[in-house]
Amino acid sequence: MSRDAILELGGWLLGFLTALLDPQGIWACTAAVEATVHRHLDDQLYYLAGRDPGLHAIILSIREEELAHLRYAEAQLPAPGPLLLLLRAMIAVATDCLIWLSTWGDSVRMARALKAAKLP
Ligand SMILES: [Fe+2]
Numbered sequence: 001m002s003r004d005a006i007l008e009l010g011g012w013l014l015g016f017l018t019a020l021l022d023p024q025g026i027w028a029c030t031a032a033v034e035a036t037v038h039r040h041l042d043d044q045l046y047y048l049a050g051r052d053p054g055l056h057a058i059i060l061s062i063r064e065e066e067l068a069h070l071r072y073a074e075a076q077l078p079a080p081g082p083l084l085l086l087l088r089a090m091i092a093v094a095t096d097c098l099i100w101l102s103t104w105g106d107s108v109r110m111a112r113a114l115k116a117a118k119l120p
Contacts, residue, residue, distance in 0.1 A: 003101065010098055014091065021087075027076040028084045032091035034070035040099055041066060043111045 001009075018029035041063040048056040077084065099107050 007098055007102055010094070014094060018087075018091070024077065024080070024084055025087060027073050028080060028088045029091050031070060031073035031077060032088040033095050034066055034073055036092045036095040036099070038063065038066055038070055040107060043107070043114055046114050047110060 014029065014033075018025045041059055044059050045056060045063065048059060080088070
């Protein structure tokens with residue numbers, strides 16, 4: 001099974017399992033994935049600033065769209081209980097793992113390098 005097929009299956013399984021929960025579970029899943037992707041896009045924007053204005057503009061527009069998704073999902077979760085917060089944290093970790101797999105760790109290495117570069 002290819003890496004892309006594993007990632008596709010993982011995404012499908014995540015969506016399917018949270019769909020078995022109530023709508024709050026679906027919104028918690030959506031918010032977790034969107035927040036994780038948003039953080040990943042922020043790293044990319046920081047890296048691209050001053051390096052590739054065209055790609056920076058494209059990623060910025062994608063981030064704006066993803067931010068709208070995140071805000072909408074969080075609006076559906078006005079007072080999440082501990083189980084939803086736990087579910088959201090678990091899904092965020094799973095999403096980070098899928099991003100790591102999709103880049104073979106480049107995303108983590110880039111985030112660490114950017115964090116180190118921000119230090120005085
Ligand atoms: Fe989205």
